[in-house]
Amino acid sequence: MSTFIILELILLFYFSRILFSREKNKKYLLLSFFIVSVPFELTKVIGSENTQLVSGTLGSNIMIILPNLFLLGIIILTHEWKKLKRIFLFDFWVKILFMLIIVSLINPNNSSLISTVIFAIFVFQYLILFNLFHSTLSYFQIIEGLFDGFRVASIIQLILAICFPILKMKTVTSLFHTASIEWSTRLGSRDGAVGFFVSPGNLAIFNMIAIAFFFSCYTNKIKKTYSLIFLIFNIITLFLTYSRTAYLSTVVMIFCMYFINRYSAKNIFSIVNLLKVILPICLILSWVVFYSPVSDLFLKSDGTEQYDNRMVHWLMAGNIFSASPILGVGLNSHLSFLKSNYTFASSVTFNEFFTSNPIHNIHLIVLSEIGLLGFILWIVFFLRLVNKLKISLSLNNNKIIPLSTIGIIIAFFLYGITGWAPFSVSILPYFIFFVFYSIKVIGSD
Structure with missing residues (x-):
């Protein structure tokens, strides 16, 4: 379906809600619109790298994100400029990120400076938007917007998931992304729901994000009944x-x-506390893998083949790291490095799949693209953030965002061991939002 048709349908849905809703304050719908629009990857390409291969997880195209442009326009036109001044006030961690971008741009091992620029433009488009949200929406409106957006997306994606794979209505898999018709079967290995996304993996991560949010709401007795309903929807x-x-x-x-x-x-x-959580986790994981109705997915499907594929990718990451261990090969540029050094890539494998798809491990992507310098910052930042969020949970009543963020970080770090989807165009914005806003809630970098 055309990008602009999808955008028009989403806008029509939200405009109709604004017109017919009796609520006095409807600003939360701006954030709801953001939540719903991200999976469709509604962008306008304004430039691209001269390559046939994807350069990194954010691609090789300089993109303007159309929903963000619409939201920026609405917020700027409807609010006083004085209230928007904090748009230019970024936290310390954003300045560190900017430093890493500069390091990538001057890195002699970066074979695609444009790809790093693509990363910078992509990330800062969202950071500017999130600053505007923070300037114009109260904490309550942020929670309301997240709840509404995840609710709308959860209902529609459950319906789509029932259509495929349960009812085998394959036409629904190609409604929003052409490539999803192939990825919905994982290139023929097994079926899986894709929802609004291009692949089952992306939808699965979205579900984990929504589960973390609704579990946080349910635990803290925010719309408890509805939170439980949508928690179940996303689990299904x-x-x-x-x-x-x-x-x-x-x-x-x-x-x-x-x-x-x-x-x-x-x-x-x-x-004692570690045993309280580790023991039940191990028991449940053992049941899921060996005795549950889905145990065949782990024991009798293509698990060995997928393990071998990831081992090849991880070996390639090791070779990239050996080539530039301190600074890496540039943000969003590790596949460009493989293309420019194909003799080195061919020493690992001749299969084009491995040099045209990002490394299936986000931590190895970080290590490859920004080296030990960035990898250490990556680990330290999130360990420090989770610790501060834990402290925040014990000190104040604003627990929804901190607890959700802890869950999302855990989900990203675990899923990211075997996949790159957490860094994709349709998932990364959610991660950035929760990290950004959790820091605002706890009032610390």
Whole structure:
């Protein structure tokens, strides 16, 4: 379906809600619109790298994100400029990110400077938008917007998931992305729901994000009944993606969220507390893998083949790291590096799949693209953030965003061990939003 037709349909849906809703304050619908629009990848290409291969997880095209442009226009036109001044006030962590972009641009091993520019333009479009949200929406409106957006998306994607794979209505898989008709069967290996997304993996991560949010709402008694309903909706949809990594990651995520929330005022790293969470996680994971109705996905499907594929990718990441261990090969540029050094790539494999798809491990992507410098910052930043969010849970009542963010970070880190979808165009904006806004809530970098 055409990008502009999809955008027009989404806008028509939200304009009709504004016109017919009796609510006095409808600003939360701006954030709801953002949540719903991200998976469709509604962009306008204004330039591209001269290459036939994708350069990194964010692609090789300089893009203007059309929903963001619409939201920026609406907010700027309807609010006083004085209230929007904080759009230019970025936190310390954003300045560190800007430093890493500069390092990538001057890195002699970066074979695609344009790809790094693409990364910078993509990320800062969202950071500017999130600053505007923070300037114009209260905490309550942020929660309301997230709830509404995930609710709308959850309902529609459950319907789409029932259409395929349950009812085998394959036409629904190509409604929004041409490539999703192939990825819905994982290139013929097994079926999986795609929803609004291009692949089952992306939908699975979206479900994990929504599960983290609704679990946080349910735990903190925010619209408890509805939170439970939409939590179940997303669990069902997640099941229909048949994503093995997502199943296991979700179990760990929910247990960790419950455990951290309950013991937020205590030391969670004591032996007794660790046993309280590790033992049930291990028992449930063992049941899922060996005895549950989906055990065949782990034991009798293409698991060995997928393991071998990832091992090849991880070996390639090791070779990239060896070539530039300190600074990496440039943000969003590791596939361009492979193309420019094809003799090195061919020493690992001649299969084009491995040099045209991002490395299936986000942590190895970080290590490859920004080296040890960036990788250490990556680990330290998130360990520090989770610790501060845990402290925040024990000190104030604004628990929804901090607890959701903890769950999402856990989900991303676990799923990212075997896939690159967390860094994709249709998923990364959600991650950036929750990290950005959780820092605003706790009032610290």
